[in-house]
Amino acid sequence: MKFLRLENKFSALVVDDEQQICDMVKIFLTFSGLFENVVTANDVIVAKQKLSNQKFDLIIIDNILPKRGGLDLVDYINNYSRNANYQKTRIILISGVLKAEDVISATRYGIKHILVKPFTNQKLIAAACDILGISTPNKDSEL
Amino acid sequence: MQEDTQPFQLLDALFEPIVIIDDKFKIIYYNHFFSTFTKASPRIIRNAQTIFKIINVEEKILQTLLATASANNQVALSQEMEIKLASDASEENLAPDRQVHASMKVIPLSTTRYILCFNVLSVEKGLHRKYREKLEELKRAHGQIIQADKLATLGELSASIAHEINNPLAIAMGHGEILERVLENETIQERELVDNAYKNISEALQRIKTIVMNMKSFAHKSEEKKQYHDLISIIDKSMMLVDTPFRAAGIDLKFERPVDKFITLVNRIEMEQVIVNLLKNALDALREQSTISAAHIHGIVEIKLKKNKQDECLEILVIDNGPGIPEKIQGEIFSPFFTTKEISEGTGLGLSVSSKIVEGHHGKLQLTKSSNEGSIFTVQLPLIEVSSYVASVNALNASNDASRKKILVVDDEEKILNILSTFLEEVGHTMIGSTDPSEALEMMDKLEMDLIITDYNMPRMNGHDFAKNVRKKSNSIPLIYLTSSQFLNHFQEDRQKYNIAGLILKPFSKEDVTTIIDGVFKEAKKK
Ligand SMILES: Nc1ncnc2c1ncn2[C@@H]1O[C@H](COP(=O)(O)OP(=O)(O)OP(=O)(O)O)[C@@H](O)[C@H]1O
Ligand SMILES: [Mg+2]
Numbered sequence: 001m002k003f004l005r006l007e008n009k010f011s012a013l014v015v016d017d018e019q020q021i022c023d024m025v026k027i028f029l030t031f032s033g034l035f036e037n038v039v040t041a042n043d044v045i046v047a048k049q050k051l052s053n054q055k056f057d058l059i060i061i062d063n064i065l066p067k068r069g070g071l072d073l074v075d076y077i078n079n080y081s082r083n084a085n086y087q088k089t090r091i092i093l094i095s096g097v098l099k100a101e102d103v104i105s106a107t108r109y110g111i112k113h114i115l116v117k118p119f120t121n122q123k124l125i126a127a128a129c130d131i132l133g134i135s136t137p138n139k140d141s142e143l
Numbered sequence: 144m145q146e147d148t149q150p151f152q153l154l155d156a157l158f159e160p161i162v163i164i165d166d167k168f169k170i171i172y173y174n175h176f177f178s179t180f181t182k183a184s185p186r187i188i189r190n191a192q193t194i195f196k197i198i199n200v201e202e203k204i205l206q207t208l209l210a211t212a213s214a215n216n217q218v219a220l221s222q223e224m225e226i227k228l229a230s231d232a233s234e235e236n237l238a239p240d241r242q243v244h245a246s247m248k249v250i251p252l253s254t255t256r257y258i259l260c261f262n263v264l265s266v267e268k269g270l271h272r273k274y275r276e277k278l279e280e281l282k283r284a285h286g287q288i289i290q291a292d293k294l295a296t297l298g299e300l301s302a303s304i305a306h307e308i309n310n311p312l313a314i315a316m317g318h319g320e321i322l323e324r325v326l327e328n329e330t331i332q333e334r335e336l337v338d339n340a341y342k343n344i345s346e347a348l349q350r351i352k353t354i355v356m357n358m359k360s361f362a363h364k365s366e367e368k369k370q371y372h373d374l375i376s377i378i379d380k381s382m383m384l385v386d387t388p389f390r391a392a393g394i395d396l397k398f399e400r401p402v403d404k405f406i407t408l409v410n411r412i413e414m415e416q417v418i419v420n421l422l423k424n425a426l427d428a429l430r431e432q433s434t435i436s437a438a439h440i441h442g443i444v445e446i447k448l449k450k451n452k453q454d455e456c457l458e459i460l461v462i463d464n465g466p467g468i469p470e471k472i473q474g475e476i477f478s479p480f481f482t483t484k485e486i487s488e489g490t491g492l493g494l495s496v497s498s499k500i501v502e503g504h505h506g507k508l509q510l511t512k513s514s515n516e517g518s519i520f521t522v523q524l525p526l527i528e529v530s531s532y533v534a535s536v537n538a539l540n541a542s543n544d545a546s547r548k549k550i551l552v553v554d555d556e557e558k559i560l561n562i563l564s565t566f567l568e569e570v571g572h573t574m575i576g577s578t579d580p581s582e583a584l585e586m587m588d589k590l591e592m593d594l595i596i597t598d599y600n601m602p603r604m605n606g607h608d609f610a611k612n613v614r615k616k617s618n619s620i621p622l623i624y625l626t627s628s629q630f631l632n633h634f635q636e637d638r639q640k641y642n643i644a645g646l647i648l649k650p651f652s653k654e655d656v657t658t659i660i661d662g663v664f665k666e667a668k669k670k
Binding site: 018114117 | 590
């Protein structure tokens with residue numbers, strides 16, 4: 001199962017209002033050799049469009065998104081995947097600052113992984129692997 | 144001989160104490176205001192042999208004044224001095240000697256008649272002193288205002304700057320990393336130059352990151368001094384601090400102590416300050432009420448401590464049966480310098496400082512009820528697990544060392560939690576503290592951890608049952624027992640069954656802890 005998945009590689013959606021952060025995360029993910037199809041979105045509306053087009057193995061969301069917060073999107077995704085009978089969506093939250101209320105609301109939405117900016121490639125991949133239930137690739141294979 | 148005092152009657156119209164004396168200091172005439180001033184009855188004044196019976200000044204001083212006045216035939220003025228107004232104990236005057244601050248003026252009428260006026264300065268002097276005191280007070284308050292305002296602004300500013308910088312910083316650092324990876328496998332002519340340039344860039348960015356981290360911790364400078372404390376003992380201490388004024392005012396102060404401990408991660412001094420501020424406000428409100436309200440209400444202030452399951456937080460309630468807070472000022476009471484009290488009684492900083500402190504603990508301070516039957520102020524603090532998780536993630540974020548781990552420690556003794564957290568931090572790990580096994584189990588679902596250390600002997604759920612439940616959730620997370628030797632047999636029993644990775648025996652040293660933990664992590668890596 002694991003190998004099968006690796007051949008097909010994972011897909012991911014990255015939502016951040018800063019395109020450069022999206023680009024960076026996308027490169028981190030593809031460099032790891034685990035991901036192939038990485039889509040980016042700068043706001044909640046585009047993110048919802050992308051979600052309706054395809055299914056993602058991993059979604060990375062900025063905590064603070066314009067107009068509506070990132071957690072709004074998380075809520076939407078959770079409902080969406082429940083209705084569409086998908087497996088529970090795996091989400092990583094990335095955030096500029098970490099406050100207790102963010103942790104509390106994030107955990108309410110079932111998010112276990114919160115990364116505070118700036119984070120390293122290594123930390124992102126470690127979180128992604130943990131969430132996908134695979135072991136971390138060693139450094140050599142990350143490129 | 145009866146002297147004609149008719150011309151002197153004019154003096155009665157003047158609002159200054161004036162007396163006419165002869166060169167032997169005998170009183171010839173005095174005006175109304177003089178008797179008011181001396182508080183001596185006309186009879187006493189009339190019977191007085193000399194003016195010194197009424198006014199206690201040195202004879203020499205008055206003598207000199209009279210001499211100067213008559214010699215130059217002009218007005219002579221004394222220096223300011225304290226003048227005692229003699230009270231004659233033999234008469235009905237029972238009041239103690241009064242003292243006034245005044246100067247004397249002598250106007251010669253002839254060689255045997257002198258007008259003596261008193262320029263009373265006591266009132267002016269009193270006013271001046273009061274004015275100076277108030278001015279000092281104002282200066283002090285102003286200093287506090289500026290200081291508090293500076294700190295608040297600086298704190299808010301640095302928190303928001305930190306936030307603004309972190310995004311571009313993340314972009315710069317991340318893309319730098321990408322560059323490094325790409326260039327690693329390229330053959331470049333100027334290899335050394337490129338490597339050096341990259342090294343300089345990443346060091347500079349790392350420095351910026353450190354500065355931003357420090358700025359953030361300046362904004363919440365309490366962060367470093369947070370420790371695991373039982374809120375009950377913090378409340379006890381705060382109540383002790385205000386015990387005297389409460390007693391003096393005859394106001395009851397109650398606290399129904401819960402059976403369970405309420406251990407949280409807080410800065411003890413700051414939390415005490417918050418509770419004392421709230422208690423003092425309640426006391427002030429009740430004191431004021433007792434002076435104005437006709438119907439006598441016995442003042443009661445009550446503290447309640449409870450867990451709010453729904454909001455996942457701990458709550459401290461300070462309840463008073465005072466007059467409440469008028470709706471139109473409710474929005475302002477948390478602003479700095481808002482006060483309804485006299486300048487000497489309140490600076491209006493209590494609530495604003497307290498809410499800053501509570502925010503620094505990731506909590507909230509709110510007025511949750513106010514009517515004419517009283518007010519309730521509520522302090523909400525995050526559960527121990529959440530606050531220590533936030534502290535732990537922030538600490539991990541501050542370093543780039545990926546080998547640092549998040550370790551969940553379950554123990555109902557704050558001392559053990561504090562010792563372990565110091566040890567673990569010293570070797571570079573971070574700790575998430577929990578005092579309640581069932582809460583810890585919930586945390587496992589919500590947050591991601593690398594290792595669990597659990598006390599064996601706990602009131603609600605012992606280590607054995609806890610381990611059983613942990614294994615229902617996860618087979619892989621390493622679990623360590625923390626216990627005294629009397630429970631050693633349990634470890635041996637559970638070891639295989641629940642895959643217990645190790646044992647820390649109480650009492651333990653830092654080396655004991657680190658050796659066992661390192662061993663467990665090495666073992667886990669192999670698998
Ligand atoms: N329990 C209470 N009952 C009635 N009014 C209150 C209560 N607590 C606070 N207030 C009102 O809120 C105002 C602001 O309180 P705050 O503690 O910030 O300042 P203060 O008590 O006036 O001065 P300081 O605390 O600096 O000595 C008070 O002046 C008072 O009017
Ligand atoms: Mg106050």
